[in-house]
Amino acid sequence: MSWFSLRADLPPMENAGPILMVVLGILITIAIITTSARIYARIRNRIFGWDDAMMLIAVAFSIARLAVEIKQSQYGNGKHRVYLTARQYMMINMYGWYGQIFLFTSVAFLKVSIGFLILRIKDTKAFKILVYSLMAGVVFTNGGVVIILLAECRPAGFWRGSSAKCWPSHVRIYSIYATIAFSVTTDLVLSIIPLFIVWKVRMPLKTKVSVCCLMSLGLVATGFGIARAASLKGPTTDLSWTYCIAAIWSNLELFLGIIAANLAIARSTYSYIFGRRTASQSDSHYKVGSPSASAGEIFLSQKLRADRCDERATTVDSKNINRRPSVPRSDHSDVGLVPDNGIQMKMEFWLKEEEIEMQRQHR
Structure with a gap:
């Protein structure tokens, strides 16, 4: 019987790290496949735009985040602190610090990409003001957290312990809460508004329903964002466990957001790659000058x-x-x-x- 088993006050010897790795592996694979198909179709159709460029940057930062999370798992990320050595705990927090920077940067580019994508559907003056305002808010809030992470300690990095002089930890935590709150609000707006726009487009009901369902996938990512905020209430003295649980929710939010944004234009991507229509009746017509003319990518050129x-x-x-x-x-x-x-x-x-x-x- 080990010494740990004799301590009744210790947390259970559990490990959330493998769960995080499995979730990451599945999500990153789907995200890379859908993004690659999207970019390929857009470039071949000569309609590569700002939304595609921002998505590529978001995926690049998400892959960088995956790399540091793999390094964290090698040091025992997902276990309770009491079962880790001091060096293991320090390395987990160090890579976690880099992971947070990559996370908030990736989320910012993802939301901006979604904003530019929606502006392809509707670009009236009032709508542009709304979307650009949301995009600016996303950049400000997520960029603010990155700045706080870089500036809160001297030398940089809260994992250094007593060797670094840091601001109170609640400054970082509350800024993350504010960022998540604004991100959830942005997700709701950017997911709901396109549904009303698409519903007014002249297209077969079957196509209309399928497009709306794909666009509403962003609401699922919003739910995981709320779960991430709730998971941050865990003890700050056991970050190897608390932040691993938060990382599971944050990765679900990030990668499902990427996948949902790619699937929102999946119909045109699939039609180009496989050379056939997938969700339309053969006798469907689109009236030029109607809302569908500005919403459909097929009319751009x-x-x-x-x-x-x-x-x-x-x-x-x-x-x-x-x-x-x-x-x-x-x-x-x-x-x-x-x-x-x-x-x-x-x-x-x-x-x-x-x-x-x-x-x-x-x-």
């Missing part, structure tokens, strides 16, 4: 001309006949869009999705 469309409707509006109109012109015609006689003509073009998909595959 289309150049519409009347002589290339089989179906079109023309309406005439003469209510402004006494008003002298301006004479705007299209990029591919010398004919003014508003005739000189004051009669305004509007043409509506309808394109079949399979025709657009065929054009994209032959570009």
Whole structure:
């Protein structure tokens, strides 16, 4: 019988480290696969944007976080402090310090990526102000925690113990609470608003429901963010155990956020890679000029001309006949869009999705 088993006041000899490693292995694999497919399709379609660049940076920092968590596990991360040597505990906290920096940096880039992705769907002035404000708040709160982690001790690193002069630990902990609270709020807003936008888009109900379900996956990550905040209430004298539990929730929040953002555009990615539509009826139509035209990536590089469309409707509006109109012109015609006689003509073009998909595959 060991000496530890004779101590009734000791915590159980348990280890959450293997659970953390299994969760990490599964999540990082799915995140890398979905991100790679997304970036490949975006580059091949020539629509690589800021949202994709930010996602790549977020994934890079998440991989760096994975590396330091593997190092932590080698020193016994996930065990209670009493079962670790002083050196093991110090090394776990040192790598944990780096892991927190990578975590908050990755979360910031992830939220910014989601913001840019949503701006592809709707980019009105009021909506831009809202999304950019949320993005700025995310950068400020997560960046603030990183600055606190770097500045709270001299020399840097709370793991140094009495050899370092540090601020009170509650400064760091409360800043993390504030960051999590703002992050959860941002997740709710960025997950719910696109649902209303997509629901108004003219597309088959089956496609609409599937897209909304994919976008709502971000709400699952929000729930894990709340769980992470709750897990930080554990004892600060047993960080090898407390922070390992918090790391499980934070990794679920981070990687599910990455996966959800990639799956939100999975339909266009899958269609490009496998060369076929996956969630649409064969006779579905999208009306150019409707909300779907700005929401669907398939319209981003289309150049519409009347002589290339089989179906079109023309309406005439003469209510402004006494008003002298301006004479705007299209990029591919010398004919003014508003005739000189004051009669305004509007043409509506309808394109079949399979025709657009065929054009994209032959570009």
